[in-house]
Amino acid sequence: MPPVAAARQARRLAIIGLPNAGKSTFFNRLTGLSQRVGNWPGLTVELASAKVVLGSRLVEVVDLPGIHDLSGYSEDEAVVRDVLCQSVFDGLVLVVNGAQLERHWRLVLQLSTLGLPLLVLVNMHDEMRQLGIRADLAQLSQRLGAPVVAMSARKGDNWPAVRSALTLLAEQAPLREHACRADQVNVPALAPGAVEQMLQGAYHVPATLPITLTHRLDQLLLHPWLGLPMFAVLMALIFQATYLLGSPLQEALGSGLEWLQATLWQPALASAPAWLQSLLLEGIWQGVSTVLTFIPILFVFFVLMAVVEDSGYLARAAFLMDASMTRLGLDGRSFVMHLMGFGCNVPAILGTRIMRERKLRLLTMLVIPFSVCSARLQVFLFFVSTLFSAQAAPWVLLSLYLVSFLVAMFTAWLFKRALPHRESLVMEMPPYRLPAMAYLFTRASGEVKAFLQLASTFILVGVVLIWALTHLPMNGDATLATRLGDALAPVLDPLGIRHELAVALMVGVVAKEILLGGMAVIYGVPESGLAQVISQQLDWVAAYSFMLFTLIYVPCLSTIAAIRKESRSNGFAALSVGYSLLLAWCVAGGFYQLAHHWLGRA
Structure with missing residues (x-):
């Protein structure tokens, strides 16, 4: 042979x-x-x-x-x-x-x-x-x-x-x-x-094709005046359903993890040295369990988004948005890539390969990191459920998605003259199809599994790093986290972002999945206790400012690496990082200062 x-x-x-x-x-x-x-x-x-x-x-x-x-x-x-x-x-x-x-x-x-x-x-x-x-x-x-x-x-x-x-x-x-x-x-x-x-x-092929359900639905869903409002209503319903269906499951899982800690891990580590107990329970377990509690909500969200994608409606959304995107130097495919970033920014960055012109790809890659990826979503779900009422929470979450689109559009408008292109949108409009239930659950399970696989290493390394920052040195002097927070205070205080959250943001550059686990480690409390601490230390204005900054600031290292790979330019990757940092500071700071000024006068 x-x-x-x-x-x-x-x-x-x-x-x-x-x-x-x-x-x-x-x-x-x-x-x-x-x-x-x-x-x-x-x-x-x-x-x-x-x-x-x-x-x-x-x-x-x-x-x-x-x-x-x-x-x-x-x-x-x-x-x-x-x-x-x-x-x-x-x-x-x-x-x-x-x-x-x-x-x-x-x-x-x-x-x-x-x-x-x-x-x-x-x-x-x-x-x-x-x-x-x-x-x-x-x-x-x-x-x-x-x-x-x-x-x-x-x-x-x-x-x-x-x-x-x-x-x-x-x-x-x-x-x-x-x-x-x-x-x-x-x-x-x-x-x-x-x-x-x-x-x-x-x-x-028959000379005249029969009028199908797809044709009838498109008369309504692709209506020049009603199409976009109906799309906005659909997305609002998805956020409402995600919150209403996922929250009870999240609470049940959180209670189960706390029971597991009290009945298994704490007795098993009772004889271990104090520093090891702190590392394993206050560090690794609290950080990882806080992230795990958001699996039900992510699962519900991905099931609903799979319905939108596999039914054929996402292609219609691209068609509806193409005229608006063209004015910003993009096209309907750019809008689709932005929606694709809801799951993860990395495959959305890779998806720009379907575009022929390099400048269109670069401009699209510049706006994709502002998508609300699944890692950011879990952070937002925690804050909106902690600091806002059950009636207001879905609308606050929807507002963050709207900010995501507005920031992306502003970025495209700002850079379109530097990255002009002449490529036209050519896109097939598939018929509507009823997604199979088995596929929906397989797809959602695969997305959650991929999220955990991607996040597992980052979460473990991140929570250990944050534990070290918040506990070292152990001689009673100021910890590394305190010193780091003091150094960042002049930059983040105008945004209403406390020192503890500043440390979480720094480590969150590695992966946004670390943010919640990092906060649990910083405050030394379980998931339920973290909600209580945050509600005591932050008002809704500071919390929303923090969410705005998290939405816009530096994407995770995986996304930065994907941008570097697809653009083949270190300079473009650096531009993406620097621009997002500056924009996040301006947007979050502007909101915090104006909101406090308005509330003070009120």
Whole structure:
């Protein structure tokens, strides 16, 4: 056996398709993973891979970014060409939208020229039937010289036949030793009419498509006057539901963690030295448990956002916002990336690869860090539930999201002349689809799991660091945290941010997940006790100022690293950090001073 083949026993298959063809949905169903799936274009931007058993073969499947054309100029299309040129694949699995086969078949013909075994999966076969679209897949398979199989990746229709075709591809494809040559990937232009000739007589679309539910809903949801207000109402309902459904679960989990500390950890550590008890209980346990109490609220939020994304409504939001975004030097995709940052800023930064022009990508990367990511969300949920009434809390939370959008828009307006572009928005408007309940819970569980995996190391390191700052030296002198707070007082006092919170903000630069755990360590109290301490030491004005600063100031190190990687510029990453710090100080300070002046006069 050749050395390369001996080192790589598993067959490797690449999954390729146009954006919104259902490629990642197929990948998730095949592998059982929760790769992020959204019913709008350009979501898959990194290479997800998994190993599955097909027949007698161990097969590695790799989910490539969605592309329109192998000869395109976007970064995603360049990524696919590079991967095909530099990696070894034994076969290609091409997922196409059966309701739009004229648009997707060009990529099929391009990939067929690479000389690799090919399997075409005609997805959304259920929607084809609803629209009266017919396809002779046997005839298409004969013309293409490769198997063509119908399926619905979302519903699992015809899944046994799909598995059989994949197994046949994996068992019959020879184990290759070398990647495609660069000249093979640089596919020449197809002959005029090649797609029409291939589909002629085998693909039939009714002259008049039936009026669907999607058409009726779009008349209302895309209304030029009602569309945006309805979107704002929808987001407000999501925040209300997140708070009302998540808060009781949060309280129950917090009580359980306190019981666990009292009945298990404290007796177990009773004989340990005082400093070790303090580190483990007041430091690590209190910090980590405070973060864990927000898992229920995050789960509810991600379930609701998954409904918005997978239903197809997010693409409509991008369309509605495109005109406004264009005036700010952005486009509708920039708005989508900002919404994507609700989960995490890092994948949103990576998502800018779908944009061709570098200056548009840079401007979008500059505004994404102002999205209310899941780490910031848990901080805001704590403060609004602690210092505001149950009736006011959802509206305070909504106001922070509005500030997020306003700050992003102001930033785009400020820098649009320095980063002009001419790229136009071209975006597919998918039909509305009812998300599967299993997917919603899998997606939300995956988001929470990813949050915990990303946060676990940072939280542990952060709370230990904060414990050291607040307890050292132990000779009775001022602690390191006190000295650090005194040094920052001239800068943060005008914002109403106390010394203890200043220390948490400093460590929060590493990861915003540390903020709440850090405050629990600083004050030396559990989650329930932290709420009482904060309510005694802060009024609502100071608390809102702190939340504004947390919303706008330096993004986490992972986001900074992503900006540096995608912009390929240390200077641009430094600009993002410095600008956000200055803007946070101005906004939070302006609010605090004006609010106190107004309240004083009142």
